[in-house]
Amino acid sequence: MRLRRIDLKLVRLPLVRPFRTSSSVKDHLAHIVLRVEADDGLVGWGECASPSDPYYCPETTETCWHILRDFLGPLVLGKDWETIDELTSFYRLVKGNTFAKAGLEMACCDLLARSQGVSLSSFLGGVRPRIASGVSLGIEDDTASLLDTIERHLSAGYKRIKLKIGPGRDVEVVREVRRVYPDLLLQVDANSAYTLRDIDLLRRLDEFDLLLIEQPLAHDDIIDHATLQAALRTPVCLDESIHSADDARKALDLGACRVINIKVSRVGGLMEARRIHDVCFNRGVPVWCGGMHEFGIGRAANVAVCSLPGFLLPGDVSGSDKYYLQDLVDPPVLARDGYVPVPSSPGLGHEPIPDLIVANTRREITLDA
Ligand code: OSB
Numbered sequence: 001m002r003l004r005r006i007d008l009k010l011v012r013l014p015l016v017r018p019f020r021t022s023s024s025v026k027d028h029l030a031h032i033v034l035r036v037e038a039d040d041g042l043v044g045w046g047e048c049a050s051p052s053d054p055y056y057c058p059e060t061t062e063t064c065w066h067i068l069r070d071f072l073g074p075l076v077l078g079k080d081w082e083t084i085d086e087l088t089s090f091y092r093l094v095k096g097n098t099f100a101k102a103g104l105e106m107a108c109c110d111l112l113a114r115s116q117g118v119s120l121s122s123f124l125g126g127v128r129p130r131i132a133s134g135v136s137l138g139i140e141d142d143t144a145s146l147l148d149t150i151e152r153h154l155s156a157g158y159k160r161i162k163l164k165i166g167p168g169r170d171v172e173v174v175r176e177v178r179r180v181y182p183d184l185l186l187q188v189d190a191n192s193a194y195t196l197r198d199i200d201l202l203r204r205l206d207e208f209d210l211l212l213i214e215q216p217l218a219h220d221d222i223i224d225h226a227t228l229q230a231a232l233r234t235p236v237c238l239d240e241s242i243h244s245a246d247d248a249r250k251a252l253d254l255g256a257c258r259v260i261n262i263k264v265s266r267v268g269g270l271m272e273a274r275r276i277h278d279v280c281f282n283r284g285v286p287v288w289c290g291g292m293h294e295f296g297i298g299r300a301a302n303v304a305v306c307s308l309p310g311f312l313l314p315g316d317v318s319g320s321d322k323y324y325l326q327d328l329v330d331p332p333v334l335a336r337d338g339y340v341p342v343p344s345s346p347g348l349g350h351e352p353i354p355d356l357i358v359a360n361t362r363r364e365i366t367l368d369a
């Protein structure tokens, strides 16, 4: 395989409802959509789902654009490769920048799977025809509106609810949700909002029978998480701290977590996602697939990842309609009765819709061999 052309497209899509985080309110999200073209004319698609700000991880949309345009693109264009590991070896000197790498690698996995006539799920070794789907719900000012939001998603059939928590919106919110829904599969995500000084507060979450508590401590920590895990009954799940299979091995050896959230973007691509899965699977550690509000392209890749055997917990891979008025792909990625089907057609199994991509593209660049 040899790439002769890479197109980067900054695509901006309106959100179904404004999305509030601790730092901003957004009514649109912009991701980089990648189209790669091989010498034989075959095409693959990928998505860089970086946030526009560096509040979840150091990367932003603009750092991804820069790294793709000035480093990753030039390093892979015109080179011969047979496997994805060969492809990624061309940019092994590039440190970090996992969101940028993941977008390019995704497009090349789609390309290679299509060239072999297999689905991305089969390409990766997936075993499930459908995946159980959960949702991640943002912090809301009042618990009544959060309960409304939960009810809406349960009525839509979603199997598991994840609540974002933070100082001041934690124990009492979870208590109330648990009171209303005693049997709900429930977990929380703190996005690194606490420190070991909060250990007593975090221990109070043990009484709510949570599936797990995600990334309670610093984004780059595994040492303090080990101390915390030893003090908690609830499994700690790491998100931000894990970027590779080596990170996963070290975190598990230290006892820093009992579950890992695997995000394709955070770990630099589908192959590393699978390696982390393998490390965990061999140790009997459950994993699940997190999300970054992906458009249909990145979301379809997440669905394929969820079909691997060790993805034993419902992930944050909901239907695109949770976030977007219109998906970029046909058919749209949708959940029915809380399950998303895993396509068996070649590659991602969801075709990008050219007109929709053109209509929503704000900036575009072509890199040639
Ligand atoms: O921590 O899992 C997270 C979204 C953006 C950044 C970080 C996270 C999230 C989510 C949303 O939880 C998951 C999704 O629905 O895509």
Ligand code: MG
Pocket: 189, 191, 214, 215, 239, 240, 261, 290
């Ligand atoms: Mg998280």
